[in-house]
Amino acid sequence: MIYEGDAEPSVGVVEFNSRTYQYQVGRVSYAERVPLWNAKTREQADFCTRFSFVIAQSSSAPHAAGLAFFLVPVGFGIPPNSGGGFLSLFNTTTSDSSQNQIVLVEFDTFPNPEWDPSFEHVGINVNSISSAKYTFWNSSLHNEDTVEALIAYNATTKNLSVSWTYSNTSNSIENSSLSHQIDLMEILPEWVTIGFSAATSSFIERHQLLTWEFNSSLVVKETHGKDEKRTRLIVILVVSLGVLTAGVLIALGILWRQREKRMKRKATETAVNLTSINDDLERGAGPRKFSYDNLALATSNFSDERKLGQGGFGAVYKGCLHDTGEFLLVYEFMVNGSLDYHLFGKKSPLNWELRYKIAHGLASALLYLHEEWEQCVVHRDIKSSNVMLDSNFNVKLGDFGLARLMDHELGPQTASGLAGTLGYMAPEYIRTRRASKESDVYSFGVVLVEIATGRKSSDPVGRSSEMGIVAWIWDLYGSGNLLSAIDEKLYKVFDVEQVKCLMIVGLWCAHPDCKLRPSIRQAMQVLHFEAAMPNLPSKMPVPVYYVPTIPSNIPLLLSNLNSHVIQLVFSNPRLPLRSCLDFFNFIRENPVNKPDLVAHLTLIRRLYDVGKFTDVQFVLNCIASDVNLRTSVSNIVSLVKDGTDDDHIFVQKLSGMLFSVYADNEMFEEAIGVFDYMENIGFKIHERCCIVLLLALNRCDKMDMSFSFFLRMVGANVEITIFSMNILMDGLCKRGEVEKAKDLMEEMVTRGIEPDIVTYNTLMNVYYINGMVDEALKVKSTMEHRGFEPNVVTYNTIAGGLCKLKQFGEAKSWLFTMIERGLTPSMLSFNTLITIFSKKGKLEEAKRLFEGMEKRGVRPNIVTYNVLIDRYCKKEKLEEAKRLFEEMEEKGVRPNIVTYNVLINGYGKKGNLEEAKRLFEGMEKRGVRPNIVSYNALIDGYGKKGKLEEAKWLFEEMEEKGVRPNTVTYSTWIDGYYKKGNLEEAKRLFEGMEKRGVRPNIVTYNVLIDEYGKKKKLEEAKRLFKEMENMGVRPDSIAYNTLIDEYCNKENLEEVKGLFEEMEKKGVRYDTVTYTTLIDGYCKIGNLEEAKRLFEEMEKKGVRYDTVTYTTLIDGYCKIGNLEEAKRIFEGMEKRGVRPNIVTYNVLIDGYGKKGKMTEAHKLRGVMEATGNKPNVYTYASLIHGELLSGNSAEALELFSEMKQRGVIPDVVTYRTIILGLSKQGRPDEALRLYDEMIEAGITLNERLYSSIAGSLYTDRSFL
Structure with missing residues (x-):
């Protein structure tokens, strides 16, 4: 790989820029030439490339430029002045040149008015910065999400296509594919360079390439003398405590080839031996070496079975290793990735115990490098992203691309040349460009502070937006308020002394004066509490070597600056614009004389004249964000008019850009004010500006204003496209205003704007959300009638909607139809199908789908695993659930809070509280903090087992850890005390709920009412029922059923009737339990006519019968001797899909026995056994009783003997x-x-x- 500009390899990623400063240009390309076509045979290459990347926006500022995959002629370098929208591939003179030979696919994050469409887009560009084909994408929505892209070229059809998916932010409003007809042989030379480029402008964003693979059908061998070129693999060397660990993964095979070049370069450097680690490898003094042949043997010739993954640095394999032959480096696979993902990413936060362990591990690795190995290693790039973590969160320090070797015997030494990451670089290193052990210690100190605070070194903190993290912590140290900076994600669960120690040692290591920093050994002694903590000054010291470089008259010079002087500086054509912008950024922070509005506009005019539109937008952002500069657009225009011919064009463009800036900053009234001005003047208003405002309004849920503004756009004759309409329709649909959205679509059709597939998918989605299946399918039919083929999003939308309506069979059919039509299922498709099979109890089919995902190129994610684990737990297949839990960790899918809660609940309900507790205690060690659901699941398990002391201990612990008990917690605990018979403690808990700010809900009251009912305390139950109503908690059918059951037991049917009528008046729906309870009550008093009427009423009202309902009614008829009716009801059960159970059979057998109909009784027993219901003690008691009533004592004794032989113990x-x-x-x-x-x-x-x-x-x- 070749890295140009600001691009550099990091652990697991390629960094194109650090997102810390403006105007960065980064490019990475494959070092070998790639054949695109064969000049002799005219054969063209079919190729495809898969890659994943992340674009991360800086705070609330607009996106900067974007990222592109390119094919260019060999030797094509970065053109001068190619930052910003030129993506390090073009500049002002080559942006649309006929001499270009460039094809690229761009993920553009900033719409440049000179050459871009009016929105952020994915585009295919041919010899131009302007896209030949493009589609809308919302880069703000996908900020920091992983994008997986596939670019393919078919040499036969001349079709270049790109498709992409997102890990977390997929939506129906955007297309996810694009294609363009192009003959690459006519555009590009025979051999090309392939790679990626990214750039920033005055706005900053971070670009990272995570994985990359490239495959081509055309192989053209290049030979140089007798040796053919070999493929090169690139990886990262990792350092561990104690030894440089040789592990299980294959890596970089080209480092040693560059030795001669490096040695020549080193000869011109300082006389001190500063050779790199790579040279040391050649001398055999460093890490162990392994042969290529044995590595091939160890990995089964690099077979797919041994392949762990394909990334931007090459393929990664596992295997057992041997010696000899051609050499490659080997490094270990880090299951838990890098520290920065845990501190700043979306992973579950690390607990304090793990953080302190990591700090110790990093210190140990650095101690080994600085003092314990035979030579001193200065790393030069210690930062969170280079701290790698294995499966047990042990530290491995990675990325030794900048490391230098020094000799212990030569004493203090330095390595020349500035390299590293801003925010971690020591001040003296930045100034002198000489790295040392002390500068490594500084970086280590910054990482310690990051570990404690959970903040990036580059984050603006403290009293000033420019205050760095070290200055901020030193400020808090001086005021005695260190603990206020602790990471909120720790939820106050940490060791106070360890926190203070870590932050103070961090400040000590990051001392501005390198002479006052500790060695890494001294720092470790304090971290281990083996030495006293340092006594640091209350204010952060100023490095002494900075004093001479700051003239004493700087404050005086600044105070003498006035607006006129600043304007003269900005308007001076002899001063480079880069210098003007630097000066602008400097004086903006000057509290005495900040640039005024005229100075801002002067700079804007200069930037505009040379086409620096992103910088214009940056300066306009400064105006918009400063209340002292903000004014009406007419005032701004009056200050910039100069009477020249291009004045009108400049004002028009300035107004449009100001409109976009206000929209981006959610200053909606100001934005609409600019729109009014432009409309009144007669300026052309571009849709791209309006889209910015529509998106911002949707984001802030201001749909009325959004709809009103869209109508203004129509009235102002803005050239509206389908993109604007889809944005508005999506917002309306999310608000549930479907008809309004539909009317909008029909109105726009009359204006010549036809809906596209995104429009239809949006409408279908909202119809399914509202349960309107027929309407959704009508939309699909209309879509197909208008020539739009359903895509993967369409089928996912249909299936997802049907699943919400519990129509799993239909959902499955639609997804299978999608597959039959040749569409590739997405992650969402697989997850939906697995959910369907799981919910229908077809776990084997769900498992087969799960196992087949990776064969189709889709890796299971956390949702996939959680769905299956949840279903296995619900089916009490806990061993299978545990196996999946272990597998996901092995495959790098980190369990989240949902995973743990599902498993804890499953083990708790099964009664395996030891395993549930082990999982609970293991959560925090893996960086997942238990929440209220976790505690409730375990408390419920202890309650059901009667282990109330353990439940009480958990209750107290959760409060200590800041997890507030809720109604479920109290209801679960109260129920546990009732089941143990401790009514007083249960009552005390109930009465204490509101004092703790937790109001009892319907579940709590139902638990209490049920327990009082079972204890025959009907008056107390009725009192609670009334109290519940007075407290505003509406009784449900469960509460009514409990009271009805107790009154039925007392045969007080007048009260029952009153409650039944009350339910109807209050709109509480009768359920199966209500009717069954009433039927039982009437059966007990022998009123079978009323019982039968209620039974028939159930069917009329759509209330489902169950086995208990039938059994209750059959028992009633048996007791009055009406066996014919009992038999008729029994025979009708299965016709209605209700299967008799053992109780049903016993009731009817007992009825036959009491009537002396033993032939029928024995026959029914035979049917019962044939259906899998084994006779129990009640079956035999009924049969024995019947035989004795019929005078058949011998048969009765025979039955008695039989039951004992069959293991049924007589009672x-x-x-x-x-x-x-x-x-x-x-x-x-x-x-x-x-x-x-x-x-x-x-x-x-x-x-x-x-x-x-x-x-x-x-x-x-x-x-x-």
């Missing part, structure tokens, strides 16, 4: 039934034998049972 009821029956049939000996057997079995009798059995055996009880 007291069975013994009583057979003993009494045998006694009545004159078989007292058998009865007495069974009585003795019952006593020996440990079955005790109450007085009533004792009396009935004894009385049936003998009138004289003396024998008992």
Whole structure:
């Protein structure tokens, strides 16, 4: 790889710029020439390239320029003045030159009015900075998200296409593909250079290339003498504590080839031995070497099975290693990535224990480099992104591309040449350009402060927006307020002494005076609390070597500056614009004489005259953000008019750019004021400016203003395209204003703006959200009728909408139709399908889909794993859930709070509290902080097991850690106390809820009412019911059902009827439990006519029957002896999809037995067993009772013997039934034998049972 400009390799990424200063230009290209076509055969290459990248916007400022993949002639360098919108590929003289030979695909983040469309876009450019084909994309929406792109060229059809997806911010408003017909053989030479370029202007953003692979069908061998060129792989060397670890992954094979060039260059440098680590490798004094042949053998000839991934630095493999042959470097795979992703990224935050461990690990690695290896290594680029973390969060220091070797015996030494990362570079290093161990220690100190605060070294903090992180912490140290800077993501869970120690050592290491910094060993001793903490000055010292460079009369000079002088400086054509901009940025921070409005406008005019439009926008941003400069557009125009011929054009463009600036800064009234001015003057208003305002209004949910402004656009004859309409429609649909959106679409059709597939997808999505399936499908039909083929977004929208409506079968069919039509499923497609199969209980099919994802080029993400783990937990397949949990970590998918909560809940409900607790305790060690759901799941598990002391301990811990208990916490705990019979403690908890600011909800009241009902405290239950209503908590069917059940048990059907009618008046829907409870009540008093009426009413009102409902009614008819009706109801169950259970069979068998219909009873028993319901003790008791009533004592004894043989243990009821029956049939000996057997079995009798059995055996009880 060749790095140009500001581009540089980092761990796992290519950095094009550091996002810390303006006007950066970075380019990276493949070092080898790539054949595009063969001059002899005229054969053309089919090629494809896959890559992923991140564009990160700086705070609230607009995006800067963007990133592009390019194909250019070999030897094409970065043109002069090619920053900003020129993307380091063009400049003002070559932006549209016929001499160009450039093809690129750009992800443009800034619409330049001179050559770009009126919006941020993805474009295909041919020999021009202007895109030949483009489509809208919202770079602000995708800020910091990972974009995965595929560019392909078909030499037969001459089609160049690009498609892209996002990890987290996919949406239906944007296209995700683009293509253009182009014959590359007519545009580009036979051999080309391929690569990526990015640039910034006065606005800054960060560009990172994460992965890159390139494949071509054309192979043309280049030979030089006898040796063919070899493919080169690039990776990063990683340092570990104690030794430079040789591990399991293959890497850089070209470093040693550059030795001779490097040695020649080094000969001209300082006499001190500053050779690099790469030279040391050649001498055999450094890390261990491995042969190419053995590496090939170890990795099965670099087979796909051993391949871990493909990145921007080459392919990465795993394998066992051997020696000899051609040499490559080897480094370890870091499962947990780099420290910066954990501190500043979207990963779960690290807990304090891990942070302190990482600080110690980094110190140990640096100690090894500085003092413990045979030569001193100055790293020169210690920063969070170079601190790599393995699976146990052990530290490995990476990226030794800038490192230099020194000799321990020569004493203090320095390495010349400025390199590293701003924000981590020591002040003396920046000034003198000489690195040393002390400058490494400074960088280490900055990282310590980042670890404690969770803030980047480049973040503006403190009293001034220009105050750096070290100055800010020193300020807090002086005021005794260090702890106020601690990372909020730690939620106050940390060791106070360790925090103070880490930050004070960080300040000590980052002392402005290098002579007052500690060695890394001294710093480690304090971190280990083996030495006293340093006594630092309360104010941050000023480095002594800066004093001579700052003239004492600077304040006087600044105070003498006035507006006229500043204007003269800005308007002087002999002063370079770059110097003017630097001067502008300097004096803007001057509290005495900041540039006034005229000075700003003077600079703007100069920038405009040379086409520096991004800089114009930057200066306009300065005007908009300063209340002292802000004024009406008419006042601004009056200050810039100079009466020249191009004056009108300048004012028009200035107004348009000011309009965009106000819109970007969400200054909506000011933006519309500029729009009014432009309309009144008759200026042409470009849609691109209006789109900026529409997007900002949508973002702020100001849809009424957005709609009103769109109508203004129409009235002002702005040339509106489908992009503007889609933006407005998307906002309206998200607000639920579907008809308004639809009317807008139909109105715009009459104005010649036809909807596109994005429009239709947006409409379909909102219809599905609102459950309007038929309307959504009508939109699809209309779309197809107008010639638009559904795309992946269309099918995902349909499937997602149907899933929300629980229509999983339909959703699955649509996704399979998509696949059958040759469309490639996206991550969302797979996740939706896996969710569907999981919810339908088809876990094997879900698992097969999951396993097939990677074969289709889609890697499972955290959502995929969470869906499957959740389903396995719900199905109580916890071993499979645990296996997936372990697999996701192995594959680099880090579990999040949802993953842990699902598993803890699953193990808790299964009763495996040891595993649930182990997971809970392990969360924080992995940087995932338990939330209220985590605590509630574990408290619920302890409550169900009756372990209330453990639950209480968790309750107290969560409050200590700042996790506030909610109603679920209290309801779960109250229920636990009730189940243990501790009503007083439960009542105390309930009464204390509101004192802690937690109001009981319906669940809490239902738990209490149910428990009081079960304890037969009906008046207390009724009191709570009334209290609930008085507190504004609306009773639900569960609360009513509890009271109805208790009144039914008391056979108080008047109260039941009153509650039933009250439910209807209050709109509380009767459910299955309500009806079943009422039916049971009427059955108990023998009113089967009313019970049957309620049963039939259920069907009319659409209330589902269940097994309990049927069993209750069958039991009622059996008790009054109406077996015909009982049988008819029983036979109707399965016709309605309700399967009888063991209780249903037992009820009917008992009914047959009491009526002496034993043939029917035994026949029903046979049906029961055939359906998988094994007879239980109640089945046998009913059959024995029936045989005895029919006088068949021998059959009864045979059944009694059979039940014991089948492992069904007789209970007291069975013994009583057979003993009494045998006694009545004159078989007292058998009865007495069974009585003795019952006593020996440990079955005790109450007085009533004792009396009935004894009385049936003998009138004289003396024998008992």
